[in-house]
Amino acid sequence: AQSVTQLDSHVSVSEGTPVLLRCNYSSSYSPSLFWYVQHPNKGLQLLLKYTSAATLVKGINGFEAEFKKSETSFHLTKPSAHMSDAAEYFCVVSDSGGYQKVTFGTGTKLQVIP
């Protein structure tokens, strides 16, 4: 069984300050983990993914995430928030079950204050 918990439903940061969006997962196998972003009235876009290679994963738009097996975490970070980062972010987990049935978290809405 797989599940994912996004610890914050809303995060508010000032422009230019660091972003931290938290995600914890549960998986029976070696998981793949993803972060997706959803801008208002836009489709979901992949930010980055972890698939058992390097534990520190770099994605688009300056985002990165670190896979920590001991903590079952996959937190998303960015050193400096930009106004265009305001969106909803989803952490996603997939068990190594032979195909990519994924489970989405409930999402974290990021607000960037000018």
Added chain:
Amino acid sequence: GAGVSQTPSNKVTEKGKYVELRCDPISGHTALYWYRQSLGQGPEFLIYFQGTGAADDSGLPNDRFFAVRPEGSVSTLKIQRTERGDSAVYLCASSSSGGQGGEQFFGPGTRLTVL
């Protein structure tokens, strides 16, 4: 190249009616997924196709929901006797393979409103 497209973008129907939602995946993608996203929630898995066959339909909520992909490309999600609780955004995604780690590319969704 074209991404995943979904039609219609919006569908308003009355309780008890039948609706069909269409998904055109990226050309050549063998895997196709349907999700449902209710307001304030993350997408919820409904069904997964590998080619023409439904490899996993465990997410379909009940027998009013059915999906087909007869030629291994376009897919249609069919909902019979719609209920107000079916109102949501229905998302389709495709992937070049069904293996773990393959990126899913999402369409813009169909917003279904059942009055």
